Amino acid sequence: FNMVQTSPVRQATSLASATATTGVKRNKNFAKLAGGYLFPEIGRRRNAYLEKNPDANIISLGIGDTTQPIPSAILKGLVDGAAALGTKEGYSGYGAEQGKAPLRERISEVLYNGLIDPSEVFVSDGAKCDIQRIQNMFGPDVTSAVQDPSYPVYVDTSVMMGQTQELDEGKGQYDGIVYMECNEENGFFPDVAASPRADVVYICSPNNPTGVAATRAQLEQTVKTCKERGSILVFDAAYAPFIRSPDVPKSIFEIEGAKDCAIEVNSFSKYAGFTGVRLGWTVVPEGLKFSDGTPVRQDFNRVMTTSFNGASNIVQAGGLACLSDEGMKEIDNLIDYYLENAGILRKTFTELGYRVYGGTDAPYIFISLDGKSSWDTFSEILEKAEVVTIPGAGFGPGGEGFLRLSAFVPREGVIEACERLKKTMKR
Ligand code: PLP
Numbered sequence: 001f002n003m004v005q006t007s008p009v010r011q012a013t014s015l016a017s018a019t020a021t022t023g024v025k026r027n028k029n030f031a032k033l034a035g036g037y038l039f040p041e042i043g044r045r046r047n048a049y050l051e052k053n054p055d056a057n058i059i060s061l062g063i064g065d066t067t068q069p070i071p072s073a074i075l076k077g078l079v080d081g082a083a084a085l086g087t088k089e090g091y092s093g094y095g096a097e098q099g100k101a102p103l104r105e106r107i108s109e110v111l112y113n114g115l116i117d118p119s120e121v122f123v124s125d126g127a128k129c130d131i132q133r134i135q136n137m138f139g140p141d142v143t144s145a146v147q148d149p150s151y152p153v154y155v156d157t158s159v160m161m162g163q164t165q166e167l168d169e170g171k172g173q174y175d176g177i178v179y180m181e182c183n184e185e186n187g188f189f190p191d192v193a194a195s196p197r198a199d200v201v202y203i204c205s206p207n208n209p210t211g212v213a214a215t216r217a218q219l220e221q222t223v224k225t226c227k228e229r230g231s232i233l234v235f236d237a238a239y240a241p242f243i244r245s246p247d248v249p250k251s252i253f254e255i256e257g258a259k260d261c262a263i264e265v266n267s268f269s270k271y272a273g274f275t276g277v278r279l280g281w282t283v284v285p286e287g288l289k290f291s292d293g294t295p296v297r298q299d300f301n302r303v304m305t306t307s308f309n310g311a312s313n314i315v316q317a318g319g320l321a322c323l324s325d326e327g328m329k330e331i332d333n334l335i336d337y338y339l340e341n342a343g344i345l346r347k348t349f350t351e352l353g354y355r356v357y358g359g360t361d362a363p364y365i366f367i368s369l370d371g372k373s374s375w376d377t378f379s380e381i382l383e384k385a386e387v388v389t390i391p392g393a394g395f396g397p398g399g400e401g402f403l404r405l406s407a408f409v410p411r412e413g414v415i416e417a418c419e420r421l422k423k424t425m426k427r
Contacts (some may be wrong), residue, residue, distance in 0.1 A: 029162045038394040039063045059417040061405040062388035066273040071330035077321020081314040095310040099123020106323040115253045126280040127238050127267035135161045145178035145198030149399030154202040172397040188212040193225040204236040209395045209404040210366045211358015213248045219255045226261040233262040243361045259285040272322045279315045338363045341414045342407035348418040353427050363407040385420035
C-alpha cells in the first residue's frame with residue numbers, strides 16, 4: 001500500500017520545487033540560535049576527519065551516550081512488555097498521558113522514598129524532551145538562569161521560546177539569560193544569591209559537563225535563595241545514580257522547602273542504558289504555584305495531555321523492571337563499570353599533571369587546559385590521538401579552557417584512549 005505514487009512526473013515536480021520558498025516567515029527566535037546543536041557539530045568534525053583518513057581508528061570519549069548492553073532482568077521487562085501486546089489480555093493502546101500508575105508509584109517509592117506523591121510524577125520519553133515541555137509551559141515572558149558552563153539544552157530552548165534577545169558575539173552569551181559562573185574557585189557551583197534574579201533557575205547535579213555533584217549545603221542555599229526570590233528551580237538529576245559520596249543529595253526533594261520552589265527532571269537514560277529506549281520523568285510538586293496562584297502541576301499536566309500521548313507501554317514495562325530489586329542491582333553494576341572507567345581517565349590525567357574535576361559522582365571528567373583553547377585542543381587530540389573529546393567552550397563561555405571526557409565507553413576503549421593520550425597530552 002503506497003500513500004503516494006511516485007511517478008517520474010511527480011519526482012520532477014518535487015525536484016523543481018526544492019529551491020522555491022513559501023510565504024511562511026521563519027520563527028525569529030530560531031534565527032537567533034548560534035550554529036548547530038553542539039553534539040551534531042562534534043559528529044560533523046569527526047566525520048570530516050574520517051573522510052580524510054578513512055583508516056582512522058577513532059575512539060569516542062565525546063557525546064555522553066551509553067555503550068553497555070541492557071542487563072538481563074531489565075531487558076526481560078522490555079521483552080515481556082512487547083510480548084504482552086500480542087495477547088488479548090496484555091494488549092493496551094493509548095495510556096495515561098502522565099504514565100502508568102504502577103510506574104509512577106514505583107518511582108515515588110523506590111527513587112524518592114515516598115518524599116513525593118505518585119500524582120506528582122509525570123512519566124515521559126526523556127529529560128531532554130521534558131525540558132522543552134517545561135519551557136513550553138513557562139512561555140516567552142520568563143527570565144532563565146543557567147550554570148555556565150551547562151548542558152546546552154537549557155539555553156537553546158530558552159532562545160527558541162523567545163525568552164532572550166540576540167547572541168552577544170563578543171561574550172558568547174545571549175542577552176536576557178542570566179549566566180551563573182561556575183569555575184575552579186567556586187567548586188563549579190554558582191552562588192545563586194550573588195547572581196541577578198531570574199524567574200527560572202536551571203541547576204544540574206551531578207553536573208554535565210563538569211562532573212561535579214552539588215553538596216547538601218550548596219543545594220540548601222540554592223533552595224533558600226529561590227524561595228526568597230520567588231524563583232522556580234528546575235533541577236536536572238539525570239546523573240543521580242552515579243552519586244557515591246555519602247550525604248550528597250540525589251534529589252532536590254531531599255532539601256527542606258524544595259517542594260515549594262522546585263521541579264525535578266530525570267531519566268532512565270543513564271540509569272539503565274535507555275538512551276535509545278527513551279524513558280524519563282518529571283516531578284512537579286502539588287503545592288508549587290505561579291504568582292497568580294495557579295498550580296504549576298495543572299499547567300504541566302495540560303502540556304502533557306495536549307502534546308504527549310504517554311510514554312511507550314513497552315518502555316514503561318522496562319522502567320518497572322529497572323525499579324525491581326534485581327533491576328536496581330543491575331543498574332548499580334552498570335554504573336560501577338562506568339565509574340571505574342571515569343577513575344581510569346582521572347588517574348591518567350592526574351598523573352600527566354592536569355587539574356582534573358568530576359568523575360567520582362558522575363560519568364564525566366573535566367580537565368583544566370590552563371587557558372588553552374578547548375576547540376584547538378579538541379582538534380589536536382582528534383588528529384594526533386584519534387580520540388574524540390568535547391571542548392568545554394561548547395557548553396558556554398565558562399567552559400573555555402576545559403575539556404570534557406565521557407566515561408561511557410567500553411573498557412578496552414578507555415584503556416586504549418588513555419595509552420594514546422599519555423603520548424599526545426604529555427606536558
Ligand atoms: N539532562 C542532562 C544533564 C543530560 O546530560 C542529558 C543527556 O545527555 C539529558 C538531560 C537527556 O536525557 P534524556 O536521554 O532522558 O533525554
